[in-house]
Amino acid sequence: MSFRSRVAGAAGLALSLATSVAMSVALGTSALAQDAKAPIKIGVLSDMSGPFADQAGTGSVTAAQLAVEDFAKEAGELKVEIVSADHQNKPDIGLATARRWLDQEGVSTIVDLPNSAVALAVSNLMRERHRVALASSALTSDLTGKACAPTTVQWVSDTWAQGSATARAIAGRGLKSWYFVTVDYALGHALERDATVALKAAGGTVKGSSKHPLNAGDFASPLLSAQGSGAQVLALADTGADMINAVKQAAEFGVMPEMRLAALFVQLSDTHALGLKAAQGLQLASAFYWDRTDGTRAFAKRFGERMNGRMPTENHAGVYSSTLAYLRAVRDTGTIEGEKVVAAMREKPINDPLFGTVTVRQDGRAVHDLFLYEVKAPADSKGPYDYYKLLDTVPGDQAFRPMAEGGCPLVK
Template sequence: MRKILLTTAALGLAATPVLAEISDGKVKIGILNDQSGVYADFGGKNSVEAARMAVEDFGGKVLDAPIEIVSADHQNKPDIASNIARQWYDTEQVDSIMELTTSSVGLAVQALSLDKKKITINTGAATTELTGAQCTPYGFHWAYDTHMLAVGTGGALVKEGGDSWFFLTADYAFGYSLEENTANFVKENGGTVVGSVRHPLSTTDFSSFLLQAQSSGAKVIGLANAGLDTQNAIKQAAEFGITAGGQKLAALLFTIAEVNGLGAEAAQGLNLTESFYWNRNPESAEFGKRFLERTGSMPNMNHAGTYSAVTQYLKAIQAAGTDETEAVAAKLHEMPVDDVFAQGGKVGPNGRLIKDVYLMEVKAPGDIKEPWDYYNVLATIPGDQAFLDPAKSGCPLVK
């Protein structure tokens, strides 16, 4: 009888491993981004809300374990971000960190997470180095990258005759990567780069930089920056009469959040590339309106990408039957991505999510039919054209 009871108990434990397979009895996800600075509209607290939406839509639990979202402001400083991430991992039982706007931050936290054997899913950082030379087995890149932006916005303008470029570039890893990718694409298509200038992150005075761009005579001034930096550059370019003089501005990373901040009058006619638009189909519209009710704004590709990243991470835990890093990372590489953000998406061996993206044009104010109806979708760019072939990414994990 004693043997039977022991055998039954053992079988019972084996049949119900659920909470035993979840570390600390819960799944804890950290959203680490800029919540008070130049990229607060691009990601910020709305990315945190997108993560919470994903958890709620998933049912609040995975493998019967509760899911918790925590967040912090990294202030666009890699050292601050790394300290927060280390504390989360070492003392607060955070299982994964996501969003990570600002490329220097994304690279720093991804490197730390490799040492800690933790999964990161970058939605807010742009540099292709995340899935290139600095790729890791546990690092994933979700919403967009600088190669995609160069192919989309840069490609459209070269085809329209914008074959000479001058770059106004944010002075850190993201800006360099965006300028390099776009410049390479311009040259490959027969264009030329006549010069560039770098500006500090979060500067408010673009006058000297814009004057250099204006005097270059380039047909296109590529704004290799983002957030408030791009908005301020566009506003001050109008004051200098740059677009009135015939030069075109290329906002290489500009989303619906920044269009709304700038206003349709100032933004009209801009070409830009996003991997999500709320008004593209009924499913995205339904998600967008739910997001609007919670936040007061429509989601951009970073917000929708964060929703998708959290959802896919939870699906991977469920499929793996555990939150153990190796098992979950394997599922993230293996599983297709089908949700409101990505349809038919796939993750490459370098961790890059490959999905279709969209070339947009900001409507003239008179063509806007409802609030946030800012875009005409000019073209759908297939994922295998928008993103680098993993075999050509420089990632040492790719055979």
């Protein structure tokens, strides 16, 4: 299903973009013909119907709309159009959609990209076509490591940040023997890998690991294996519907309180689906929470008015912020050429209303503070979506993997 929205900028500074189409044989790519009257097209490629639909999905389209509307106040004569599609968590479908958008519909950037396998495939395509990939909902740290690209920016968080922050916090309380239940694709593999590095650095050990397919319904076998391992911590290296089902079934199997539960990637929609009774006491790392500042609350109010009262997840916040930063860079550079746009995003810190000060590194990592939260008990919540209490702030330079350690070939 495709959703389109067109926003015309107010009269003012015109953007001059290339009007000729040229083939570059050496680079194997074609330039996108565009002029000041043609719209900049943003493709929101998301999971609209699967396990990440609540974390991203239609909410990501809404977040992109809000960014385009805010940009219209400063856009001059530049027009912006949004298109969206469901990648169905299949890399081949995501890649085919991205190719169609680039070749037939003139899309200049693709944003959101929940599902790391899809994000990696699309990032590589955008590198080949010299267009920008805004991986705002993709978590694999490989996007700023061995698979980094000069045309990709990864916003919000990644597996290194999530795994490291969670492992350090829990191991610091003496819970150092872990068993992983891991979703069997790029996200889960990276989450387990990055959390294991941090756990071992804190003196911890891994007692074992079980893999499960994406969108699994039955967690009996991995949970029984975890119980029999003797580990202190059951670490869930998955997210969305899989994480929710695993937590619910862990309660049914009586895994807690014998084992402590560590969910390595929890978003607000997941906590909402679990309910505070099941989720209370869960500690998590997040780059965004709707009730943290005046800026986040203002954004959440606008978002909720269009989403039947739902509050935004950090994925939704990432779509808004990365889209707005991209549009400003296009306006300032007068081009949609990916390398030049990303270079402009790196030039100076971005003052973002949702994430605070953001800097984009050479490896494509958008760096900002990360926060440690604990899920409130039901008695402490004032109402729907009042779920988290702040425990600690992790400064951006500590929250994300040091650039020199990621293996990104762009880093010198």
